[in-house]
Amino acid sequence: MSTSEVERARAPWRRDAQKRHDRLIEAARREFAARGVDASLERIAREAGVAIGTLYRHFPTRLDLLVAAFEPRLQEFLEGAEKAMEMDDPWEGFVYYMENLFRAQAGDRGFNDFLSRRFPSSPETERIHDQVCHQIEAVLTRAQEAGKARPDIAMADIVNLIWSNGRMIDATSVTAPNAWRRHLYLMLDAYRAERAHPIPEAPMTDEQLYDAMVQLNKVD
Amino acid sequence: MSTSEVERARAPWRRDAQKRHDRLIEAARREFAARGVDASLERIAREAGVAIGTLYRHFPTRLDLLVAAFEPRLQEFLEGAEKAMEMDDPWEGFVYYMENLFRAQAGDRGFNDFLSRRFPSSPETERIHDQVCHQIEAVLTRAQEAGKARPDIAMADIVNLIWSNGRMIDATSVTAPNAWRRHLYLMLDAYRAERAHPIPEAPMTDEQLYDAMVQLNKVD
DNA sequence: GGAATACATGAGGCACCCCTCCGGTTCCAT
DNA sequence: ATGGAACCGGAGGGGTGCCTCATGTATTCC
Incomplete structure (x- = not known):
């Protein structure tokens, strides 16, 4: 339309x-x-x-078609993201952002893939991905500065959640279409600041993250 | 050998x-x-x-070859699992079990797939998968009865972790081969009894879980 | 050493997929 | 109404993978 x-x-x-x-x-x-x-x-x-x-x-190219096809879902997602930024409570905002993100993945296997990967050959998709990364950074930092999200996590950890959720959806979309929501709320308990336990590995660097997202294009 | x-x-x-x-x-x-x-x-x-x-x-059939090829890795995994059962502290046992499981996934993409899926046409692999499910059930229940793991989670949630980790490994094995460990320890914070918040979705039923594992064979 | 048997080979049929190229068709402006 | 530009169709070349079966070869045992 x-x-x-x-x-x-x-x-x-x-x-x-x-x-x-x-x-x-x-x-x-x-x-x-x-x-x-x-x-x-x-x-x-x-x-x-x-x-x-x-x-x-x-x-x-495939990516030209992809971008054209995803336009409405991308808009829908970005609107939800904006709403998350505007919420008064930083933790609520974070939760809202994540739920909006996971729901977008759940609704469309293509968009799910799209959020999990990067396509270096397409400046247009790269721009979108950069934008999403900045959003995540912002919404997470805000929740951390309010003392609600644990301070020892980074954007890379959220991308890990995107991958996790993507796979969960591949597995469950036919059989248990709401399973992702349970997983999300379980994960959120891991991200709360209260009583956090130390993590024995550093988060991925930005380069590692980028390369990993590209890598997913090669994995069958 | x-x-x-x-x-x-x-x-x-x-x-x-x-x-x-x-x-x-x-x-x-x-x-x-x-x-x-x-x-x-x-x-x-x-x-x-x-x-x-x-x-x-x-x-x-492909599965005949698969079973023959995975024999050593399966043994290795089962030995680690046994050790987890024998640990004195139930929470330590749970952690050890999960780390052993995730490490097995990380070491071998085929074994990673194998742990994420089920193959209804092969009684031999079905037996192995049943056994793993029982192990998970046991090690989780023990940690729950000791009051260390939150009581509102089920085996299905652990299988969700297997899927999550499987995808993380697909993404990171080349780029950040230890990333899965960070993710695991983050996830473990979500499973501790002391931090638990209510979850707004029930766990998957056994049928849903089974079907989901079969579904992954069809997903490209 | 030779026959019987167990075994190995790889071409070939089938089904996908990607992407290109050019002969034929459709539309629109004049 | 018609010419030419814009557009479309789909065969075809190149690639991958699964699995079968007729033919040829190696081994073993007598």
């Missing part, structure tokens, strides 16, 4: 091209959501009732 | 067959460890310097 308006404004497209473009995005949304970011492009084209060559004409 | 002795005793094999059998298992160990349980069988055969038909002759 918002997509077609924006896109239509962008260029004076032929009407048939516009129609196929829209159908491709719809099919991509379904397939990515159901099968993750590695979904078959040929299948998406088939699903959209369009030839594979046409898909490549509209979206030269 | 222990494998070849056992196998040699099992049947009066031709010497060349024995040699190829051993080479296949070695190659399988390497490949499963590096690429997970979905590693290419053709590649394993190539790696072993053997034709694909020969692989299938020795191991009619």
Whole structure:
């Protein structure tokens, strides 16, 4: 809906091209959501009732299609994130942020993958990922400065939670679609400042984190 | 080593067959460890310097090869588990069990997958998985009865940790090979009785858990 | 040493997937 | 209404993987 308006404004497209473009995005949304970011492009084209060559004409790379398909879910996520920042209680804000994040992962396998990985070849997705990292940093720091979140954790630990949750969702989305929520609240108990116990390993550095997110693209 | 002795005793094999059998298992160990349980069988055969038909002759299904290849790592894991049961302090035992478990996952991508999934078609692996579930149940219950582990958690929650850790390892094994340990100790803080806050979702049932572990075979 | 048997080989069928390229089609402006 | 630009289709080349089976080879035992 918002997509077609924006896109239509962008260029004076032929009407048939516009129609196929829209159908491709719809099919991509379904397939990515159901099968993750590695979904078959040929299948998406088939699903959209369009030839594979046409898909490549509209979206030269997988990431182009990905970005177009995730737009609405990304907006939804960012709105929730903004709300978290505005909450009075820093801990409540942190909890709200995490629940919003985990829910976004749970709703869409593609978006789940998207949040877990990075795609160095795409400046557009890199920008989005940087933004999310900054959000996490901010919401966590605020909760720490209020004395509610334990001070010995870092952004990398939250990314670890994203990976954890991503896998939980892969396992449970069919069988126990709300299981992620239990896991989240259990994890939150680990992040509270009260009675925290020391951790015998340092958090990952920013480089390690980045490389690890890229690594997930290679893991089958 | 222990494998070849056992196998040699099992049947009066031709010497060349024995040699190829051993080479296949070695190659399988390497490949499963590096690429997970979905590693290419053709590649394993190539790696072993053997034709694909020969692989299938020795191991009619992938699971047959898997079981043969994981034998030593499974033994290692079970020994650690036994030690955990024998520790005096129930909480120490729980921690030791979890660290042993996570370390086993970290050391071998195939074993990592193996612990996260179930394979309904193989009675042999089902037996192993049942055994692990019982161990978890025992070591957790003991820590709970001693008042050290929070009483509102269940075996399913530990399996969630297995999934979480499995994904963390996929992400970090190349980049930050000890990251899983930090995550574990953070998680342990969530399991302590003293820190517990209520959780707004029930644990997964046994059926849900089983189905979820099977589901992971289908997720790409 | 030779026959019988156990074993190994690898081409080949099938099913996916990625991506390109060019002949044919559709649309729109004139 | 028609020419030319924009667009589309889909065959095809290259790759991976699973698994089978007819054919050829090695070993063992007499």
